[in-house]
Amino acid sequence: MAERPVLYYFNGRGKMESIRWLLTVAEVEFDEVLLVTREQYVKLLNDGALMFQQVPLVEIDGMKLIQTKAILNYIAEKYNLHGKDPKDRVMINMYSEGLMDLMEMIIMVPFSPDPKPKLDNIQSKAKERYLPVYEKALTGPVYLVGGKLSLADVLLVECTLMLEEKFPAILKDFSNIKSFQGRMIQIPAINRFLQPGSKRKPQPDEKYLKNVMENSCISLP
Numbered sequence: 778m779a780e781r782p783v784l785y786y787f788n789g790r791g792k793m794e795s796i797r798w799l800l801t802v803a804e805v806e807f808d809e810v811l812l813v814t815r816e817q818y819v820k821l822l823n824d825g826a827l828m829f830q831q832v833p834l835v836e837i838d839g840m841k842l843i844q845t846k847a848i849l850n851y852i853a854e855k856y857n858l859h860g861k862d863p864k865d866r867v868m869i870n871m872y873s874e875g876l877m878d879l880m881e882m883i884i885m886v887p888f889s890p891d892p893k894p895k896l897d898n899i900q901s902k903a904k905e906r907y908l909p910v911y912e913k914a915l916t917g918p919v920y921l922v923g924g925k926l927s928l929a930d931v932l933l934v935e936c937t938l939m940l941e942e943k944f945p946a947i948l949k950d951f952s953n954i955k956s957f958q959g960r961m962i963q964i965p966a967i968n969r970f971l972q973p974g975s976k977r978k979p980q981p982d983e984k985y986l987k988n989v990m991e992n993s994c995i996s997l998p
């Protein structure tokens with residue numbers, strides 16, 4: 778039997794969280810090496826495991842994969858969460874890119890010295906630019922693309938939960954998305970992931986932020 782994937786990242790959500798979500802939905806058990814000291818990070822660098830000196834790093838199928846989107850696409854492909862043909866795939870990728878753009882903005886908020894304007898901007902962009910797209914796509918269909926579960930659906934449920942943590946009423950005018958979210962969180966693997974004690978990471982706290990700042994040369998805006 779194949780070995781379990783190993784995820785190398787800080788002890789928090791960041792760019793790895795979507796990968797944790799996708800593996801969870803694919804029902805793939807994984808292990809994690811949580812980088813809590815500078816030495817761990819430097820060792821990965823010295824070992825040559827980080828092609829661009831960055832994490833996430835995922836060891837899977839005998840490979841050391843980096844670059845979040847490449848990793849997500851590999852997992853989606855492998856576990857049949859990337860559509861049935863190139864036309865499905867390009868739609869899945871378009872929807873996924875939009876969600877990753879939005880989640881990236883949320884991920885960066887706690888690193889800002891002045892989060893309020895950033896949050897206001899995210900809220901209006903979410904309501905005016907992003908959520909209407911998914912609301913329309915879900916008028917009728919159960920899933921975003923091709924009538925079957927895909928990477929885009931997984932990212933959408935992750936993103937809506939992240940948004941609600943910041944803006945609890947944000948889905949008020951997006952009833953299709955809210956229903957979609959309700960269905961998705963009933964999927965047993967997702968339901969388990971949302972329970973305390975799972976590998977889902979909590980919202981970033983001071984300790985996590987300090988860890989990321991100290992242990993990588995992360996470039997901040």
Ligand SMILES: N[C@@H](CCC(=O)N[C@@H](CS)C(=O)NCC(=O)O)C(=O)O
Pocket residue numbers: 791792830831832833843844845846993994995996
């Ligand atoms: N495009 C890369 C960006 C990865 C990235 O920015 N990683 C950060 C941590 S979230 C990092 O390792 N920063 C260290 C550095 O850039 O020196 C991806 O999506 O995986």
